[in-house]
Amino acid sequence: MAILLGLIILFIYSCSSSPAAPQAPPPPSLPVATIVTGTDTTYQEYPASIEGTVNVEVRPQVSGTLDKVFVDEGSFVSAGQPIFKINEQPYRAALNNAIASQHAAEGAAANAQLEIDKLTPLVQNKVVSDYQLKTAKATYDVAKANIEQAKANVSTAQINLGYTLIKAPVNGYIGRLLKKQGSLVGPTDPESLTQLSDIHDVHVYFSLSEKDFVNFKEQYPGLTLKDKLKQLPSVSLLLADNSVYTKQGKVDMIDGQFDKTTGAITLRASFANPQGLLRSGNTGKVRLSLQHKDALIVPESATVDMQDKVFVFTVGDSSKVKKQAITIVGKNGNNYLVKDGVKAGDQIVLSGIDHLQEGMVIHPEKATDKVVAVVKN
Incomplete structure (x- = not known):
């Protein structure tokens, strides 16, 4: 009986007691x-392409066989220096022919003048009618026109003969020589003879998105973009190996419109390149500072x-x-x-x-x- 009473008391105690609530962990x-x-x-970097201040294609202006190449690839040339020679014989013959035609026209004009001189006193003395004199004068006018045409032909032939010697239009470095000695060349060739780049100074072109351009304009004082360009600090150029070019550049041009395809606008920075370390066609990044x-x-x-x-x-x-x-x-x-x-x-x-x-x-x-x-x- 005592055992049963103990079990009842233990059951009642266990039912009435509840487990203790866990304590909340302290805040971290x-x-x-x-x-x-x-x-x-801050500094933003934009992919950029590098071009010489003058970057021209050298093309022949007359057709013919390339007789001589006076320069080698990569060499520096001065403006006016000969770089190619096209066979001049056909153009020399054309010039001689034009000169001969001019002489013939001058002779015809002299004969027409003699006829006028002969008929003038005869008409004055009414020996012959003035119709013959008028005809002689018309013939003389035609002869003078033929002289002018012959002179124009001579000038054209001289120009074409001069085009057989191709000279450097500017100072710069010669690019690849795409045509070798003996090649047939002409003005309609799809490829140029070479490219000539003046790289004493280079232009570095990069693009800003419309959002970046708005932020760019807000950074610097000035009513116009020209005024703002004057306030811009110098920019740096990162080369392909991420090294920084030793010279600082200046942003000096903003394109007149956005590219509809990319939604970006092109800017140009100019860098001095006295040692010719940069070449047209190089790529890199322009590092532009923005003040916040x-x-x-x-x-x-x-x-x-x-x-x-x-x-x-x-x-x-x-x-x-x-x-x-x-x-x-x-x-x-x-x-x-x-x-x-x-x-x-x-x-x-x-x-x-x-x-x-x-x-x-x-x-x-x-x-x-x-x-x-x-x-x-």
Whole structure:
């Protein structure tokens, strides 16, 4: 009986007692920092193509056999220096023929003048009718016209003969020699004889998207694009191996319209090239500096990408975090430059954000440094 009573008491006690509620874990301790405003400069890089200030195709203006090539590929030539010679014999013969035709026309004119001189006194003395004199004068006018035509033919023949010696139109470097000695060449050839580039200075062409161009225009003072170009700082050129070209360049041209296909506009920067290290056809990147006033700097490590947007976690009242989208206008090193989404004085979580959720409470720990925008002088 005593055993039964004990079991009943134990059953009643077990039913009346409930398990103790688990204690909530403490909020995580995460580093936070305060955002302040400042001015910073970012650098954007744009693919670029390089051309000489003068980059011309050398083409024959008359047809014939290429007799001589006076230069080698890659050599420097001065303006007026002979570089090719086309067989001149057909054009020399054409010139001689034109000169002979001119002499014949001059002789015919002299005969017509003699006829006029003979008939003039006879008409005055009414020995012959003036009809014959008028006919002689008309013949003389035709002879003079034939002389002018013959002179024009001589001039054309001389020009064509001169075209057989092809000279460099500008100072520059010779490109590939696509035609060799003995080749038949002509003005209608699809390929030029060579290309000639003046590369003492080079033009570097790059393109900006419409959005980048709007930001570009807002950076610098001036009412017109011409005024703004004067305020632009120098730009750098990165070569194909990512080395920086030793000379600084200057943006000096903006295209008159956007490319309808790409939606971009072309800009040109000019660089000095005294040692000829850059050649037409080189590629590289133009590094363009953009100044951002009153920008907010946020470390890239304090952000999270989600659905094509970038978020940070701000710390509000009661140490609750809020996921906030930000608008990025540039990047400098490992930091984002932010335009909208946060403001000066806001606190953001610097690390450990992968496990944060909206409204979660944390224990803020002040970071060693504030998130500040470094002012560039």
